[in-house]
Amino acid sequence: MARPIAFEFAMTPPTFDDVRRARERIATWTHHTPVLTSATFDAMSGARLFFKCENLQKAGAFKSRGAVNAVFGLSDAEAAHGVATHSSGNHGMALARAAACRGIEATVVMPDTAPRAKIEAVRGYGGHIVFCEPRNAARQDTLDAVVADSGANVVPPYDDARVIAGQGSCAAELLEDVADLDIVIAPIGGGGLISGTVLSCRALSPATRVIAAEPANADDARRSLDAGRRLIEDAPDTIADGLKASLGELTWQFVSREVDDILLAEEDEIVAAMRLIWQRMKLVVEPSCAVPLATILRHAEVFAGRRVGVILTGGNVDLDRLPW
Amino acid sequence: MARPIAFEFAMTPPTFDDVRRARERIATWTHHTPVLTSATFDAMSGARLFFKCENLQKAGAFKSRGAVNAVFGLSDAEAAHGVATHSSGNHGMALARAAACRGIEATVVMPDTAPRAKIEAVRGYGGHIVFCEPRNAARQDTLDAVVADSGANVVPPYDDARVIAGQGSCAAELLEDVADLDIVIAPIGGGGLISGTVLSCRALSPATRVIAAEPANADDARRSLDAGRRLIEDAPDTIADGLKASLGELTWQFVSREVDDILLAEEDEIVAAMRLIWQRMKLVVEPSCAVPLATILRHAEVFAGRRVGVILTGGNVDLDRLPW
Numbered sequence: 001m002a003r004p005i006a007f008e009f010a011m012t013p014p015t016f017d018d019v020r021r022a023r024e025r026i027a028t029w030t031h032h033t034p035v036l037t038s039a040t041f042d043a044m045s046g047a048r049l050f051f052k053c054e055n056l057q058k059a060g061a062f063k064s065r066g067a068v069n070a071v072f073g074l075s076d077a078e079a080a081h082g083v084a085t086h087s088s089g090n091h092g093m094a095l096a097r098a099a100a101c102r103g104i105e106a107t108v109v110m111p112d113t114a115p116r117a118k119i120e121a122v123r124g125y126g127g128h129i130v131f132c133e134p135r136n137a138a139r140q141d142t143l144d145a146v147v148a149d150s151g152a153n154v155v156p157p158y159d160d161a162r163v164i165a166g167q168g169s170c171a172a173e174l175l176e177d178v179a180d181l182d183i184v185i186a187p188i189g190g191g192g193l194i195s196g197t198v199l200s201c202r203a204l205s206p207a208t209r210v211i212a213a214e215p216a217n218a219d220d221a222r223r224s225l226d227a228g229r230r231l232i233e234d235a236p237d238t239i240a241d242g243l244k245a246s247l248g249e250l251t252w253q254f255v256s257r258e259v260d261d262i263l264l265a266e267e268d269e270i271v272a273a274m275r276l277i278w279q280r281m282k283l284v285v286e287p288s289c290a291v292p293l294a295t296i297l298r299h300a301e302v303f304a305g306r307r308v309g310v311i312l313t314g315g316n317v318d319l320d321r322l323p324w
Numbered sequence: 325m326a327r328p329i330a331f332e333f334a335m336t337p338p339t340f341d342d343v344r345r346a347r348e349r350i351a352t353w354t355h356h357t358p359v360l361t362s363a364t365f366d367a368m369s370g371a372r373l374f375f376k377c378e379n380l381q382k383a384g385a386f387k388s389r390g391a392v393n394a395v396f397g398l399s400d401a402e403a404a405h406g407v408a409t410h411s412s413g414n415h416g417m418a419l420a421r422a423a424a425c426r427g428i429e430a431t432v433v434m435p436d437t438a439p440r441a442k443i444e445a446v447r448g449y450g451g452h453i454v455f456c457e458p459r460n461a462a463r464q465d466t467l468d469a470v471v472a473d474s475g476a477n478v479v480p481p482y483d484d485a486r487v488i489a490g491q492g493s494c495a496a497e498l499l500e501d502v503a504d505l506d507i508v509i510a511p512i513g514g515g516g517l518i519s520g521t522v523l524s525c526r527a528l529s530p531a532t533r534v535i536a537a538e539p540a541n542a543d544d545a546r547r548s549l550d551a552g553r554r555l556i557e558d559a560p561d562t563i564a565d566g567l568k569a570s571l572g573e574l575t576w577q578f579v580s581r582e583v584d585d586i587l588l589a590e591e592d593e594i595v596a597a598m599r600l601i602w603q604r605m606k607l608v609v610e611p612s613c614a615v616p617l618a619t620i621l622r623h624a625e626v627f628a629g630r631r632v633g634v635i636l637t638g639g640n641v642d643l644d645r646l647p648w
Contacts, residue, residue, distance in 0.1 A: 055606040275643065278643055281380070282384055282607060282609070283608065284607065319603060319646075
């Protein structure tokens with residue numbers, strides 16, 4: 001029977017058993033997303049690419065996996081206090097939706113400068129927003145106050161065992177649906193997705209290499225790996241807004257020990273790859289989501305002749321502000 | 325064994341056996357496209373909607389089904405002369421690609437005013453373009469000259485048994501993947517898709533109603549049904565550029581006898597539905613493709629409480645010229 005991963009355990013690194021439990025827990029509330037191929041991108045890269053379409057996931061991003069796993073892993077007593085996080089991105093939306101699925105309250109702390117589209121998206125899923133000044137300290141203080149007041153269970157965006165285990169379900173599905181992948185590549189920001197990806201690949205397909213794709217303009221993970229210690233990046237400037245976060249304590253353990261390589265892509269390459277995905281695959285993807293394809297096209301020698309699983313992470317983008 | 329449907333038979337109405345043969349013939353060269361759902365659109369419509377994603381089809385539209393069926397149904401002797409058509413849209417691209425798959429030549433007659441993107445797309449698939457003046461007579465004369473010169477096999481965009489049978493494979497897949505559909509809805513232009521849809525629905529799920537969705541600004545099919553005779557529309561003005569064609573002789577037989585209803589959507593509703601599909605489903609779709617959802621939202625009383633299969637027809641759109 002599924003053991004709920006309670007909050008106090010959330011800083012112990014998850015195992016593949018946690019991923020397995022997460023898959024059962026989230027099945028009702030998330031999509032098993034399709035895997036698509038593209039003859040065009042195969043020809044451009046010289047590789048055989050299998051795109052796992054998490055932009056077609058509930059709430060438009062893989063983040064629903066971790067959020068649903070965390071929310072539905074709470075005991076009824078814990079859940080009664082609701083959940084809370086700070087996020088101005090996909091995690092906030094995903095958590096608001098996951099809470100609505102369970103019928104509990106979600107509070108999302110957001111900077112008062114957050115774009116209207118993000119605010120409306122969280123509210124659209126029934127989330128309660130508490131605004132704060134756009135500084136890290138204010139964000140944490142505001143979240144602390146929410147928790148002190150409500151007893152809400154905090155669900156961090158990536159540095160959390162429940163969240164990592166949930167994200168790991170994505171690569172688990174991919175490896176089940178596509179045999180003999182030589183490489184799985186996913187973007188890296190805070191590291192939740194790549195950590196879960198490592199868990200599933202090591203358990204289900206040990207010969208598969210795991211490569212992280214990172215914007216050159218936000219290359220803290222690459223530099224951390226080179227330095228042998230976790231570096232924190234301060235407000236990197238990249239169009240891939242979902243990848244601005246630095247690694248967490250938990251995710252650093254996976255990245256430093258298990259990720260086979262971190263490859264970089266430049267800003268113009270990211271925009272070009274994003275447009276290519278829209279144009280040729282007919283998929284709406286956000287800039288962060290295009291980083292793996294940009295990386296594959298830039299470092300073609302690493303991927304040529306290989307069977308490569310590519311995680312397309314999300315499609316939440318403002319249609320009135322496209323980068324071309 | 326599959327019997328090639330030769331050109332001389334192409335004006336005999338196809339049967340569901342032809343659809344079955346088409347499915348076998350095209351399986352290697354087309355995608356079995358996924359079916360996606362959207363909680364948002366279910367809530368908006370009161371129906372349960374199942375979207376068959378032909379925008380994710382090869383060459384970005386369902387047109388690949390009919391084109392591949394026609395090209396691969398040719399005998400080797402016929403195929404040696406290549407294929408030809410006139411089209412400035414998805415059929416031209418699909419035929420160019422299908423011909424390339426078989427390793428034969430495709431000639432596409434296009435008006436010299438065709439958008440550069442369409443010209444490049446046909447050339448990108450290896451198609452040979454012959455330009456003509458942008459008048460119907462010039463188009464037909466030019467095509468006749470191509471055929472007289474090369475002996476190419478003409479593959480019309482919709483009024484052709486091989487093409488209709490190919491398009492029918494789409495609804496056949498949908499009905500296999502989703503049980504108990506009350507309604508299948510697809511756009512209507514020349515009528516090739518809806519005719520194939522009727523064939524599959526009648527054979528596989530006789531209780532399923534087939535509804536055609538048409539732009540109010542190009543409502544020749546609706547008016548033809550009302551008049552009891554096939555009306556030809558001259559250059560209708562609609563953003564749904566894939567649906568400007570009038571019904572053909574063959575497709576009129578299916579539409580007049582078998583389509584359960586034709587419902588209309590206004591231009592602004594089509595644009596709104598297109599944007600909603602991009603925003604909420606993360607799918608790039610062209611205006612014609614959004615007409616069924618626009619129709620469902622406009623005529624909600626017809627669909628509420630029903631299980632509805634919606635064919636999303638294509639995603640070939642100029643990303644630099646979006647209608648919002």
